Amino acid sequence: MIPRSALLTPALSELPLPLIVPTAWSLLQAAVDDPDDPLRLPVLATVDDEHRPQARVVVLRAADPHRRVLEIYTDVRSPKVAQLRDRPRATLCFYSAPRRLQLRLSGWVALHHADARAQRAWEATGLYAQRSYLTTAAPGSLLESAGDGLPLDYDPQVSSGEHLAVVRVHVEQLDWLLLAREGHLRAQARALEDGSWTPQWRVP
Ligand SMILES: Cc1cc2nc3c(=O)[nH]c(=O)nc-3n(C[C@H](O)[C@H](O)[C@H](O)COP(=O)(O)O)c2cc1C
DSSP states (O other), X not given: OOOGGGGSHHXXXXXXXXXXXXXXXXXXXXXXXXTTOGGGSOEEEEEOTTSOEEEEEOOOOEEETTTTEEEEEEETTSHHHHHHHHSXXXXXXXXXXXXXXXXXXXXXXXXXXXXXXXXXXXXHSOHHHHGGGXXXXXXXXXOSSSOOOOOTTOOGGGXXXXXXXXXXXXXXXXEEEEOOTTOOEEEEEEBOTTSOBOOEEEOO
């Protein structure tokens, strides 16, 4: 992993091309465990069945540079899961204002529900976050009046993770955009079968 001091803006603008991809992954790995890091809250983009783009904020739960996978958790009943079943491709767009860095990572999606991975994710989820998966009706369902959708007899101690799904984005392309006083810098890289990347500078 790249040292934290190298992940700050002045150092980022000096990065040589081969370090762009490993640094992006290091930043994302660090963000998973840091609730104050804006890179922990990317926007997940999908396409719906009318070919309309859909986007929403999610929490980045894991970043694995070796497998080139980003992970988020969601409710299996949510519209995004239906979209991903129909079209298993997604982009995660991140922005860190303190670093003036945008990262866009795109790839194919594997969904995990009611399996060992989803169960591990449920066990790693705190009681407060578990509430997101415990609404009576599916996320997005109509309500007669304002409400959180939780059952009236909701008891955090006896909840089940049956609705939690793990979305794993297998990253195929990474786009790096750094806004710097001396001039913006952009690079793009494609993932190759052998595990390497092909980074190239691009016009910002
Ligand atoms: C700060 C923040 C974090 C969120 N994290 C998640 C998340 O990790 N997973 C998730 O499914 N929805 C998360 N949401 C809610 C989504 O943005 C969205 O409203 C919800 O998942 C329904 O999306 P859909 O109708 O496109 O499926 C979060 C919202 C906010 C504002």
